[in-house]
Amino acid sequence: MHTTPxxxxxxxxxxxxxxxxxxxxxxxxxxxxxxxxxxxYEVRDFCCGLIDTQGRMISQNxxxxxIFLADLGVAVEDGIARYGLDGFAPGDVLIMNHAxxxxxxxxxxxxxxxxxxDGKLVAFAASRAHWVDIGGMRIGFxxxxxxxxxxxxxxxxxxxxxxAGKRNETLWQIIHDNTRFPEAALGDMRAQIACCQLGSRRYxxxxxxxxxxxxxxxxxxxWEQADVKVRSIVERIPDGTYSAESxxxxxxxxxxxxxxxxxxxxxxxxxxxxxFTDMNPQTPGPLNSGLSGGIAAARVAFKALTSPDLDVNEGxxxxxxxxxxxxxxxNAKPPAAIGLWSVALPTVIDTILKALSPALPDVVxxxxxxxMGGCSFYGYREDGSxxxxxxxxxxxxxxxxxxxxEDASVSxxxxxxxxxxxxxxEIRYPVLIEEHALREDSGGAGKFRGGLGVRIxxxxxxxxxxxxxxxxxxxxxxxxxxxxxxxxxxxVITPKSGPARIVxxxxxxxxxxxxxxxxxxxxGGGYGRPADRPRAALDGDIxxxxxxxxxATRKYGRAG
Numbered sequence: 001m002h003t004t005p006x007x008x009x010x011x012x013x014x015x016x017x018x019x020x021x022x023x024x025x026x027x028x029x030x031x032x033x034x035x036x037x038x039x040x041y042e043v044r045d046f047c048c049g050l051i052d053t054q055g056r057m058i059s060q061n062x063x064x065x066x067i068f069l070a071d072l073g074v075a076v077e078d079g080i081a082r083y084g085l086d087g088f089a090p091g092d093v094l095i096m097n098h099a100x101x102x103x104x105x106x107x108x109x110x111x112x113x114x115x116x117x118d119g120k121l122v123a124f125a126a127s128r129a130h131w132v133d134i135g136g137m138r139i140g141f142x143x144x145x146x147x148x149x150x151x152x153x154x155x156x157x158x159x160x161x162x163x164a165g166k167r168n169e170t171l172w173q174i175i176h177d178n179t180r181f182p183e184a185a186l187g188d189m190r191a192q193i194a195c196c197q198l199g200s201r202r203y204x205x206x207x208x209x210x211x212x213x214x215x216x217x218x219x220x221x222x223w224e225q226a227d228v229k230v231r232s233i234v235e236r237i238p239d240g241t242y243s244a245e246s247x248x249x250x251x252x253x254x255x256x257x258x259x260x261x262x263x264x265x266x267x268x269x270x271x272x273x274x275x276f277t278d279m280n281p282q283t284p285g286p287l288n289s290g291l292s293g294g295i296a297a298a299r300v301a302f303k304a305l306t307s308p309d310l311d312v313n314e315g316x317x318x319x320x321x322x323x324x325x326x327x328x329x330x331n332a333k334p335p336a337a338i339g340l341w342s343v344a345l346p347t348v349i350d351t352i353l354k355a356l357s358p359a360l361p362d363v364v365x366x367x368x369x370x371x372m373g374g375c376s377f378y379g380y381r382e383d384g385s386x387x388x389x390x391x392x393x394x395x396x397x398x399x400x401x402x403x404x405x406e407d408a409s410v411s412x413x414x415x416x417x418x419x420x421x422x423x424x425x426e427i428r429y430p431v432l433i434e435e436h437a438l439r440e441d442s443g444g445a446g447k448f449r450g451g452l453g454v455r456i457x458x459x460x461x462x463x464x465x466x467x468x469x470x471x472x473x474x475x476x477x478x479x480x481x482x483x484x485x486x487x488x489x490x491x492v493i494t495p496k497s498g499p500a501r502i503v504x505x506x507x508x509x510x511x512x513x514x515x516x517x518x519x520x521x522x523x524g525g526g527y528g529r530p531a532d533r534p535r536a537a538l539d540g541d542i543x544x545x546x547x548x549x550x551x552a553t554r555k556y557g558r559a560g
Contacts, residue, residue: 008218012210016218020059021311023202024049027195028061031127034194036187038428039130042420043392046129048195049312050203051076051112053085053121058203058219060312063416065128067345069299069312071102071292072126075110079158085121088114091165093193097134098157099149100334103290104341106134106153111161111192115200117207125199127192131185132388135178138286138339140376140388140467143507144252146286146337154178162193180386223315226307231270231319233306237359241266244355246347246367247475251283252340252505258474259283259329261347265355272306273321274298274352279328286337287329287344294330297345298322300412301352305363343471346370346411350477357480362401366450366525367478369395371471371489372411373521377511379464381430387464389429392419393519396443396451396486398477399527404537405451406524407438430461439487439520441548445555446483446526447533452546453487453521460511466493470504472522483526484555492518530556 008016027048035041047064049057055077060069075096079088096102096110112126133139136153138146146152154175161168175189176182207215245262249255264275274294282288289296302320303312310316324331329344350367357364373393380386394408410417422433435457444450460466470489477486494500496514503509511517538556541547552558 008214008221012214013218013221016206016210016215017222019206020050020203020219021062023199024059024061026202027125027127027199028063030198031129031191031195034191035129036184036191037132038420038424039132039390040188040191042424043417045417046127047072048127048199050199051124051126053080053123055080056314058123058313062311064312065413065417066300066415067296067342067413068128069296069303071104071296072110072128074101074292075128075158076112076124076126079112082158088121089164090114090116091162092160093162093196094158095156095161095189096158098155099290099338101157103292103338105339106136106149106155107131109134109189109192111189111196113193113196113200115203117204117212122207122212123203125196125203127195129188129192131188132390133180133185135180139180139378140390143339143467144285144505145507146339147284148335148337150335152286152337152339161189181388223313223318226310226313226315227318229310230306230316234267234270234272234319237267237356239267239269240359242355242359244351246351246354248287248344248347249471249474249504251287252285255505259287259344261329261344261351263348263351263355265352267359270319271321272302272319273323274302275323276328276330277323277325279330282327282329282332282336286339286341288332288336288338289330289341289344290338291324291331293341293345294324294348295322297330297348298352301349304412305356305360340469342372342413343469345413346372347472349412354478361481364480365400365405366398366444366446366480366483366527367486368397368405368412368524369453369486369489369522370411370477371395371522372413375458375519376467377429377431377458377460377464379462382462387429389425389431391425392417393454393456393521394419395453395521396477396523398480398524399444399446399448399450399483401527402448404449405443407452408454409451430464432459432461433457434459434516438546439523440545441551442487442520442523443546444477444479444484444486444524444526445530446479447528447530448526449533449541449546450477450479450483450486450524450526453523455518455520457516457518459516460513462513464511465508466511466517467508468503468506473504477522477525479525480527482529484530486523486525489522490520492520494518
């Protein structure tokens with residue numbers, strides 16, 4: 001984007017500010033209304049936005065997945081580098097999920113379309129959404145079987161699925177023939193194309209109304225204002241170097257060896273640097289991410305600290321610098337497997353915040369549930385049709401200065417995503433959900449209690465398989481300022497006949513009709529000394545079933 005030296009009128013700036021976000025929100029609504037899989041239209045595992053001709057973020061929809069803050073721009077930049085700005089035409093639509101560029105699991109597919117006004121390319125509209133399947137050896141969430149990205153599905157690098165309005169039938173057929181659920185894949189792709197065409201049209205209308213120089217000057221001013229506000233917050237953090245570490249359970253293969261998450265944060269005036277130099281080396285399995293993984297984690301933590309109420313745009317991140325050498329867990333060298341790229345990121349974000357806890361004791365909360373929380377059941381219905389049930393689970397967030405943690409909330413990486421309604425899951429898939437409730441005693445004790453996890457039980461109605469991936473069981477959500485740890489994640493399989501067994505990690509575990517699988521998600525850590533919790537608050541916890549009488553005695557030293 002080339003800004004002009006002329007200043008945009010303040011009223012025009014406000015009109016443009018709200019317009020570009022409204023366009024991204026409208027794109028999101030169109031995507032939800034036309035998508036085929038519940039991960040999009042119910043869970044909302046996607047983001048939509050407008051990107052300028054230099055790959056910079058003009059706007060992103062409210063509620064877009066936080067860990068997608070880093071990668072819409074790089075996807076578009078790759079297409080610009082490949083085709084040149086003069087290599088796009090009206091009616092083009094490009095598809096992109098290449099691991100070497102996007103750095104995340106291949107199910108997260110980007111569609112983007114150029115926006116032309118009077119024959120001139122002025123921007124791009126883009127959408128990233130989670131497809132239920134992209135081929136490869138893995139299905140659903142959580143397989144630790146892959147060791148190279150080539151086993152994880154189709155890779156498409158800025159390919160034109162539509163060129164000047166004409167569909168690329170060869171590429172369309174390749175996608176159809178190499179995915180397990182082609183109707184869903186192609187249906188979701190059509191939905192993304194529609195939302196991108198809508199965003200492109202809306203932005204073109206804005207340019208037509210005010211002219212490109214005025215709109216771009218307004219956007220430049222919006223970015224500048226965001227940058228000024230963010231830097232004013234960073235300047236309030238005491239200058240210094242802050243470090244912290246935590247651990248993931250293991251890499252899914254060497255089960256007795258934890259994976260270290262270490263970060264260093266440097267604050268110097270209005271500059272905030274996150275350094276991943278000491279991060280665990282990349283793993284042989286798919287727990288890795290590419291460069292965008294570490295950048296996304298840094299951006300989520302940074303934005304939470306500096307501008308949680310600002311709409312997302314490029315200016316929000318000018319004060320942030322990220323040091324992420326190649327070869328680590330959050331910047332793995334190709335062709336590393338990255339199918340579980342997001343599993344580590346909640347812990348990375350928690351650890352960034354943990355590092356800053358001494359400098360910001362009234363701002364940084366205790367650790368939250370620390371995993372991405374989800375399940376995958378898959379197999380065949382009685383009529384022979386294939387099914388894949390995927391869902392997202394909430395858990396507890398950490399207590400914080402002046403307030404208990406939130407209950408049953410998704411991870412900090414997932415933002416406003418939602419779990420699929422119980423009724424809809426039972427209608428669509430051969431399962432019965434016997435319980436979906438808050439998990440008693442899961443929140444860490446403290447003056448301000450950690451939020452509660454959930455307990456959800458699936459009874460399968462047909463023989464099928466399940467993949468389970470419990471994380472942070474050896475490094476539970478920590479408390480701060482004397483608060484206690486939250487309960488960690490656990491899964492229990494209870495066969496229709498036979499003893500129950502605990503499973504923390506497992507891929508393609510066979511189940512028989514009538515077997516029960518129960519997931520208990522982690523609670524948040526506590527904030528402050530448990531002895532300082534007001535009696536009325538503890539009594540309320542006991543009365544509502546959040547804390548049992550026995551745990552009140554054990555953790556708080558007071559009888560129920």
